[in-house]
Amino acid sequence: MRFGLDGDRVAFRDAARDLLARRCGPEVVRAAWSGPPDPRPWQGLTEMGVLSLMAPESSGGLGLDETFLAPVIEEAGWAGLPQPLTATALVAAPLGVADAMVATDLGGPLVPGAGYAEAFLMETGGGLRLYRRDEVDVEPVDTVDRARHCGRVRPTGPGAAVTADPAAAARAFDRGALGTAAELVGLARRMLDLAVGHVTERRQFGRPVGSFQAVKHQLAEARLQIHFAAPAVTYAAYALANRLEDASPSVSTAKWLAGRAAAVCGRAALQCHGAIGYTVEADLHLFLKRSWALTRTWGDGDHHADRVASALGL
Amino acid sequence: MDLTWSDEQRAFRAELRDWLEPNLAEWRQQIGGSEFSGDTRQGVAQQLAWERRLYAAGWSAVWWPRRYGGRDGTLWDWLIFEEEYWRAGAPQRVTQNGIQILAPALFELGTPAQRDAVLPRMAAAADLWCQGWSEPGAGSDLAAVASRARAVDGGWVLDGQKTWTTRGAFCTHLFGLFRSDPDSQRHRGLTYLLVPLDLDGITVRGFGRLDGDEGFAEVFFDGAFLPDDAVGGGVVLGEPGRGWDAVIATAGAERGLLRSPGRYQATASALIELAAAAGADRQSRRRAAEAWMKAEAFRLRTLETVTVLDEGGAVGAEASLAKLWWSELDIELHELALDLLGPEAELEGPWSKGHQFALAGPIYAGTNEIQRNIVAERVLGLPR
Numbered sequence: 001m002r003f004g005l006d007g008d009r010v011a012f013r014d015a016a017r018d019l020l021a022r023r024c025g026p027e028v029v030r031a032a033w034s035g036p037p038d039p040r041p042w043q044g045l046t047e048m049g050v051l052s053l054m055a056p057e058s059s060g061g062l063g064l065d066e067t068f069l070a071p072v073i074e075e076a077g078w079a080g081l082p083q084p085l086t087a088t089a090l091v092a093a094p095l096g097v098a099d100a101m102v103a104t105d106l107g108g109p110l111v112p113g114a115g116y117a118e119a120f121l122m123e124t125g126g127g128l129r130l131y132r133r134d135e136v137d138v139e140p141v142d143t144v145d146r147a148r149h150c151g152r153v154r155p156t157g158p159g160a161a162v163t164a165d166p167a168a169a170a171r172a173f174d175r176g177a178l179g180t181a182a183e184l185v186g187l188a189r190r191m192l193d194l195a196v197g198h199v200t201e202r203r204q205f206g207r208p209v210g211s212f213q214a215v216k217h218q219l220a221e222a223r224l225q226i227h228f229a230a231p232a233v234t235y236a237a238y239a240l241a242n243r244l245e246d247a248s249p250s251v252s253t254a255k256w257l258a259g260r261a262a263a264v265c266g267r268a269a270l271q272c273h274g275a276i277g278y279t280v281e282a283d284l285h286l287f288l289k290r291s292w293a294l295t296r297t298w299g300d301g302d303h304h305a306d307r308v309a310s311a312l313g314l
Numbered sequence: 315m316d317l318t319w320s321d322e323q324r325a326f327r328a329e330l331r332d333w334l335e336p337n338l339a340e341w342r343q344q345i346g347g348s349e350f351s352g353d354t355r356q357g358v359a360q361q362l363a364w365e366r367r368l369y370a371a372g373w374s375a376v377w378w379p380r381r382y383g384g385r386d387g388t389l390w391d392w393l394i395f396e397e398e399y400w401r402a403g404a405p406q407r408v409t410q411n412g413i414q415i416l417a418p419a420l421f422e423l424g425t426p427a428q429r430d431a432v433l434p435r436m437a438a439a440a441d442l443w444c445q446g447w448s449e450p451g452a453g454s455d456l457a458a459v460a461s462r463a464r465a466v467d468g469g470w471v472l473d474g475q476k477t478w479t480t481r482g483a484f485c486t487h488l489f490g491l492f493r494s495d496p497d498s499q500r501h502r503g504l505t506y507l508l509v510p511l512d513l514d515g516i517t518v519r520g521f522g523r524l525d526g527d528e529g530f531a532e533v534f535f536d537g538a539f540l541p542d543d544a545v546g547g548g549v550v551l552g553e554p555g556r557g558w559d560a561v562i563a564t565a566g567a568e569r570g571l572l573r574s575p576g577r578y579q580a581t582a583s584a585l586i587e588l589a590a591a592a593g594a595d596r597q598s599r600r601r602a603a604e605a606w607m608k609a610e611a612f613r614l615r616t617l618e619t620v621t622v623l624d625e626g627g628a629v630g631a632e633a634s635l636a637k638l639w640w641s642e643l644d645i646e647l648h649e650l651a652l653d654l655l656g657p658e659a660e661l662e663g664p665w666s667k668g669h670q671f672a673l674a675g676p677i678y679a680g681t682n683e684i685q686r687n688i689v690a691e692r693v694l695g696l697p698r
Contacts, residue, residue, distance in 0.1 A: 002315060002316045002621050004315060005315065199696065200696065210690075210697055215696075216696050217687075217690070220685075220693075223693060228608070228611040228615055228635075228639055232610070235317075238315050257607060305600045309599045309602065312603060314586060
C-alpha cells in the first residue's frame with residue numbers, strides 16, 4: 001500500500017514544471033489573447049515526450065499511463081498553457097492519434113484550440129472520428145478567456161474512424177474530465193499563489209493585508225479545498241490507468257472537487273487582490289477566466305455529482 | 315502508487331471482521347435492551363464491558379507495541395481497524411481521549427516506567443483518562459492556563475479549575491496542564507501532569523453538553539496533594555515547566571491528523587442508504603453524493619498522509635487542514651440526513667444525536683478559527 005507519486009513520476013512532472021516556467025510565463029498566456037499561442041512551450045512538451053506519452057508503442061508512443069500524465073497536466077494548468085494539452089495527450093493519443101495538435105468537442109460544443117489545431121476528434125453517433133483541418137468548418141467564437149481560441153466545429157469531409165465503440169468513447173471522455181480536473185487543481189494553486197504573494201506585499205493600515213484575519217481565513221479555506229481535491233485527481237488517474245471498477249465515479253469525484261477548489265480559490269484570490277485584481281493588467285484574470293471555462297466543460301459539477309449519485313445507487 | 319493490500323493486511327481485516335460481528339451481537343445481548351451513549355453513566359458502564367472485550371482479544375490499540383496491549387501493528391493496520399470498526403457499527407470508544415491524545419504524548423516524551431504503568435491499564439480500560447486542558451479563562455487561548463501546581467516535598471499541590479472536560483465525571487484519571495511557575499507567562503512555566511481523580515481536594519461535577527448528556531465536567535482542585543508516585547514512573551510527563559512542548563508535540567494527534575476516515579465513510583454510507591430509502595428528490599440525491607465525495611476525499615488524503623508517515627516523513631500544520639475538513643464534513647453529513655428526515659428529524663435518535671455531536675467538531679481540539687490561523691501562517695506563510 002502506497003499512495004503518492006513515485007520518483008519517476010515526480011521527476012517527469014518536475015521537468016515539465018521547469019520547462020513551463022521557462023517557456024510559458026504569464027506574458028506567453030497574455031500574448032495568446034491576441035494571436036496564435038507561442039509554439040515554444042508545446043515544442044518543448046513534444047520533445048519531452050509528453051504528447052506521445054500515452055500513445056501506444058506501436059504508434060511511436062511511450063505506452064505509459066494516466067499516472068504519469070495527470071501531474072504534468074496539473075503543471076500546465078498552473079502555467080495557464082493555452083494549447084489543448086488534455087485533448088491531445090490524454091484524450092487522443094491513447095487512441096493512436098499521434099503527431100498532431102488535437103482539438104475535440106467531447107468536452108463541450110465550444111472547441112478550445114479550434115482556431116489553430118491540426119486535427120479534430122469529434123463525437124459522431126456514439127463513436128469518434130478524426131478530421132483534418134481541411135475537413136472541418138470552424139466558426140470562431142469570442143470567449144471570456146480569449147487564449148482558448150474556441151470555435152464551433154462542423155465536419156465537412158469524411159474524416160477517419162477512430163473508434164465505433166461507445167465504451168472507448170466513454171473512456172475518452174473520462175480521460176478528458178480527469179485532465180480538466182488536473183488543470184483545475186493547477187489553476188487553483190496558481191490563483192492561491194498569486195493571492196498569497198499579493199497579500200504579503202500589499203500594505204494597508206500600515207501593515208500587510210495578509211496579516212488580517214479576514215484575509216487569512218479566506219486563503220486558508222482556499223488552501224483547504226486544494227488539499228482535498230489533489231488526492232482525488234491522483235486517485236482518479238490511478239483508477240483509470242488500472243481500469244478499476246470505480247474509475248468513472250472517481251473521475252467525477254476528482255472533477256467535482258477540483259472545480260469546487262478552483263471556484264473557491266478564484267473568488268478568494270480576486271477578493272484578496274482588491275481592485276488591483278479586478279483589471280486585465282494583473283495576471284490573475286488569465287487564470288481566473290480559464291478556471292471558469294474548465295469548471296463547466298467536460299461535465300459541470302452537477303453532471304459529475306449525478307454520475308456519482310447513480311454509481312452509489314441513488 | 316500501489317493501492318493493493320498485502321496478504322497479511324487482508325488476513326488482518328478478515329480476522330477483525332470475523333471477530334467484530336459475533337462479539338458485537340454478544341455484547342449487545344449482555345447489556346440487554348438499549349445501548350446508551352458513551353457520554354452517560356449507563357453508557358460508560360456498558361462500554362467498559364465492550365472495551366474489555368476488545369482488550370481481551372487484542373483489538374484495543376492495534377498499532378501499539380504488544381507489551382502495552384497492542385499488536386505491533388502499522389498505521390495501515392490502524393486504518394484497516396478503523397474502517398472495519400465503524401463499518402460494523404461498533405460504539406464510540408470511551409477510552410479514546412487516553413488512546414488518541416495521551417498515548418502519543420507518552421510514546422514521544424514519557425519514560426519507559428510511565429509507559430509500563432499507564433498504557434496497559436489504558437488499553438484494558440482499567441483506567442479511563444480525560445483531558446484537563448481547558449479552563450473557564452483558557453479555551454482557544456490555551457496558554458492562558460491559570461490552574462496551579464506547586465512543587466512540595468514528595469509531590470505537587472494543585473489548585474484551580476478545569477472545565478468542558480469530556481467524560482470527566484466518569485474517568486479515573488486526568489492528564490492536564492498546570493502552571494508550575496507562578497511568575498511565568500503564557501507558554502512558559504507549564505507542567506503536564508498525570509492526575510488520579512480520587513485524590514483528596516479534587517471535586518468533579520458533571521454537566522450537560524448540547525445534547526443534554528453528562529458528557530462534560532468541571533474539575534476543581536482545592537489544595538489537592540498529588541504524590542510523585544501517584545502514577546508509576548512519576549506524575550510529570552516530559553520535563554517540569556515544559557508542558558507546552560508536550561502539548562504541541564502531540565496537537566496533531568488530537569486535531570485528527572490521523573482521525574479515522576472510516577468514521578465518516580460509515581456515516582456517508584448510512585446517509586446514502588437513508589437517501590435511497592427516503593426516495594430523495596434529485597437535489598437531495600446530488601447533495602448526498604457531494605457529501606459522499608468529501609468523505610472520499612478525506613479517505614484519499616489520509617492514505618497519502620499515512621504513506622508519508624510510514625516512510626518516515628513528517629506532517630505538521632497539515633493536521634489543521636484535516637481538522638477543518640472532517641469537522642465541516644461531519645456537520646454536512648448530519649444536516650443533510652436531518653433534511654431528508656424532514657419533520658421526523660426532531661425525534662431523538664442516531665441522526666439527531668450525531669448532529670449535536672458533530673456541531674462540537676469545529677469547536678474542540680482548537681476551534682476552526684484557530685486552525686485557519688495556523689493554516690494561513692504556517693502552511694501559506696502569511697505574516698502574523
